[in-house]
Amino acid sequence: MTPERVFQALGDATRRDMMERLTDTALSVSALAAPYDMTLTAVGQHLAILEAAGLIKTEKIGRVRSCAINPAGLEVLEQWTRARRPLWQRRLDNLGDMLDET
Amino acid sequence: MTPERVFQALGDATRRDMMERLTDTALSVSALAAPYDMTLTAVGQHLAILEAAGLIKTEKIGRVRSCAINPAGLEVLEQWTRARRPLWQRRLDNLGDMLDET
DNA sequence: TCAATAATCAAGTTTTAACTTCACTATTAA
């Protein structure tokens, strides 16, 4: 649940797509895997990364593992952004400071 | 300036640190490179990635390239988050839907 | 004018991430 993990997790197109597909329903590992041209094992590895980043939570019931969005990961992202936006925005406001102490 | 590039750029600790150091002042490539145990070339490569992601803007004056925050990249991040937060948050609100059509 | 400074380029190497194979366990349905 560190920004490092969240950014890295979302830096991959497959994992971002998985997140989109979980937006309105929980899905099993197999269901998640279906559209991708890769092995179940690979999908499982992607899911482990998403879970470690706090972007999904999973629960195994019987032989099926159900995967669902975990808002905690998104929260980390928002915190990170919120902390920097005011400081970074002001750079745009008062221009002409490109040549400070370089 | 695509989310792909922004996430990938911020997934690296060195690059995130560079962004922090640019928060309150523009810096030259050499100044940025100073604290890191890596070659100037490597630093230049990191900067190219940050610039392609829209996280910094650079300008070369004489032989010095000045690097500064570009809020555009952060903006992309916020847009991405803002679009998903309402949809992802509601999952937490009405629990017990882990076992939908799996 | 010429030596030091600032940065860049092309072409490598190293390290990490993504993915595969194959064997295996547990669960469920016939």
Add this chain to the structure above:
DNA sequence: TTAATAGTGAAGTTAAAACTTGATTATTGA
């Protein structure tokens, strides 16, 4: 009670990212 389903684990391969080396260019200060 066994065959199919759902997923996992260990170990390897492939592909991509991070980094280096050894030039080279352009600028500037002495």
